[in-house]
Amino acid sequence: MRVARKNMHMKWKMAVISAGLFACGIFTTHPALATPPMDARSLLTPVQVSSVLGFSAKPGHMVQSDETECDWPMISLAKMNSKDTKVVEVKILGADGWALLAPAAATETPLAGIGDKAFYGGDSDLMALYVKKGNVQFYVSVRGFPLDQIKEKEKRLAKDALAKL
Numbered sequence: 001m002r003v004a005r006k007n008m009h010m011k012w013k014m015a016v017i018s019a020g021l022f023a024c025g026i027f028t029t030h031p032a033l034a035t036p037p038m039d040a041r042s043l044l045t046p047v048q049v050s051s052v053l054g055f056s057a058k059p060g061h062m063v064q065s066d067e068t069e070c071d072w073p074m075i076s077l078a079k080m081n082s083k084d085t086k087v088v089e090v091k092i093l094g095a096d097g098w099a100l101l102a103p104a105a106a107t108e109t110p111l112a113g114i115g116d117k118a119f120y121g122g123d124s125d126l127m128a129l130y131v132k133k134g135n136v137q138f139y140v141s142v143r144g145f146p147l148d149q150i151k152e153k154e155k156r157l158a159k160d161a162l163a164k165l
Helices: 002-027 046-053 095-100 102-107 147-162
Strands: 061-063 066-073 087-093 117-121 128-133 136-143
Touching: 046 087, 046 147, 087 147, 095 102, 095 136, 102 117, 117 147, 128 147, 136 147
Parallel strands: none
Antiparallel strands: 061 066, 066 087, 087 136, 117 128, 128 136
8 A cells, every 4th residue: 555655746747847848849849949930020010110210211122133132212212322222131040141240249248138149230330239039030221211220220229029029
């Protein structure tokens, strides 16, 4: 009788431990294991882009049939090369793309509080904020504003995008 009770108690303990481990596995996610998004349009909404830029944004569109890159133009696509054109661009980078940035990342000042790693790259005409969180890497680029505004807008949009990861 005593052995049977001991076995029953041990089975009960194992069942509780197993259930706890199972629940932890189901109800927790590890960002490093998350599948990177493939559609850049999923990272930002027109409402988020409009809010940050102060203009009504149209839905994002893929760039050259590449779902990993998306633009939110503020005017017609025909005028996108104008320096005054307001544009947001998001590009999801693969691991190889991020590896190519390693030399630039080493020389740039890291930006705290955005993902696991973030830094600005480029010059005043083509500034972009490069962000990495877990195994997801992307950049956000804003054009058509003064440099100090560009950096602030890129930061806000990057935080919006990170909230979806």
